Amino acid sequence: MGDDVTVSQPDRLDRQILSHLVHDGRATYQELSREVRLSASSVAERVRHLRAAGVIRGYRAELDAAALGRPLTMVSEVRLRESTVRREFAASLAAIPQVVAGSRLTGDYDYELRLACRDAAEFESIVDRLRADHGVVAIRSRMVLHDLEIDPGGLAGLE
Template sequence: MDRIDRELLAFLLQDGRATYQELGRQVRLSANTVADRVRRLQAAGIIKGYRAELNLEAFGRGMQMISDIRLGDRVDRHAFERQLADVPQVISAMRLTGDYDFQLRVVCADAREFESVIDRLKADLGVRELRSRLVLHEVSLGLERVLEG
């Protein structure tokens, strides 16, 4: 991966819907050359996909929490991960090292809905302990930083 590939990736992170012509103007290459480079980056697994960024408040899910959880001693983590798919308020889960097993990102309409998520995680998914924090706001530093070094 060279400097031009890194520039293309930085532009795609800003606008994943940019045309090959637009990208070509940015890096001073033809649209066909840019298309070839982007296809190569996709084939290499560097570009995994393209996604829309949603405004969660538009869906009535303006309350976000980060929850560190510890599973019960006999809970199979693979089964837990599969069961998380049935909890729509959980939008991401990361397996951790350290004192907790997972960190969940949870979005809800209000505290009452979050309370029901907690109850479900404990009763149905085997969560033994949960520590949550309310997200006040998020500062996005951008994935472009990965391209710098």
């Protein structure tokens, strides 16, 4: 038999745990247990099941690009040449550390990339590199003025 874990849809307590973890991914099982009024061992078991089911994909530090010397954030939609293999394009983005996020799209453009750059000159060099080395035929970019503070914990409350 395999190690497949089948988990039903998260229940109300799972969703409460998820909501707290979204706001503080470093919360201990003890802290979570106080928030949801379960024992720490029960919380730990629920978190293990949520991880095994793929509901929780991981824990990450949220970085401030400006504090790291990259105050210019750009959102760029790119269209690939017909001959470009999409899987290879996506993998090639790992070689461009200024690309900090991306999504495959429907519509006129193939991908949306989020870039964190020092300045306009660095952004221009990334655009040139995408065109020359990564199969990009068209690019449409916009500068991010500021990000919105949207609570990602709301997703945990959806049924």
